[in-house]
Amino acid sequence: MGKGIHPSGYSNILVSSIIIILLSTGIVLIPIYLFIKIIAILSAIILILWVVLFFRKPKKIVESPIDDIIYSPAFGEVVVIEKIFEDKYFNEERIQLSIFMSMSSIHLNFMPCNGKLLKKEHQRGHNYHARKAKASMLNEMSTLIIQSNTGKQLLMRQIAGAMARRVITFINENEYAKAGDTIGVIRFGSRVDLLLPIDTELYVNLGDKVKGGWTQLGKLKY
Template sequence: MTIHKEGRILLLVSLLFLIILNGILFNFFAAPWTWIVLVISVVFYLLILQFFRNPYRLLTKADLQVIAPADGKVVVIEEVIETEYFNTPRRQVSIFMSPINVHINRTPIEGMVQYFKYHAGKYLVAWHPKASTENERTTLVIKSNSGTEILLRQIAGALAKRIRWYIAEGQLVSQGQEFGFIKFGSRVDLFLPLDAKILVNLGDKTKGGVTVIAELTK
């Protein structure tokens, strides 16, 4: 396991701040509560450290399979009208990422980035029905080698107010490739063709780059 690049500066700054803070407290205040502050500081730092962890993964690779773009829990499986790009019915699968999940986002299929757009927006809780269309978010469409298009949306939540991405339109991507990061918990939506066979159920836990979400017909 390594530490993701998005957290390295924050972790260094946090460590220096906590060392200085506790050094001042122990040097100028001889009180039992300074030990409480030290314990809280250690717990706080460990929580941030685990948030930015980047565990080794043996990625799933299969042409007709859609792989989970994120770690988390499946909270939505339903047919909707996708209004930003397709304007047609699609099968939506949403994964909620809690603060304890790995927050790296991965491409679900191999192909070319056909469309990418960042949207500024609100910070409703990630499970809010309007979060997918009103929150800060990115929209990414990947066209597979066989011509099937998959739309993927990173959505910020009430705590997650920093979405990062590392892709652009026209870029070729491999399945399971890291394409972004959402800081401090949120949600990722997949919009699949109606004939895709969904292989997960509500409440299932997913691993980004590993769990098979659906199978495509082509």
């Protein structure tokens, strides 16, 4: 369960719990077989616990992050590592590293490096499955341009998925944060993209499981 529940989940847990309890109570009050009522009650308990798990805090995050190290901004699986040409913010070749957050992952997002947020943009969009390539361009997302303490800049995208309906970013432009700080949340299924300098030395491979605010993804070159 980690170290408690993040405050961003309180309202979601409360509203979801009320809806689930009302629905299950309605089923229980209907004159139907007892085993169906028992299934309804057990299902309600499981659903409430599932919502709670979405917003659990991680058991550990890096305490003394190193300036030139990139840490994972999310819990999940590395699903994309490729070179792309980024033509909106940097106009240069970058390494795209994408992390898919499953329905059982912690859905908080974390600062990937020590540094300052230079720019934040929110885009409304579709809800394609987060594993699809077009999700990086067409889904609802929040784009963050971060300048690390090394002087290098990187891009981080919080991308809504098929089940996600809201992307929230806590950090504001010109705010400083250290790697591992909680800077956002994507509610219910999603993905996080990083666009790193082309000379970044990567420490992970496709299919690797990573932990937000803890796993070292790579090293920036000065």
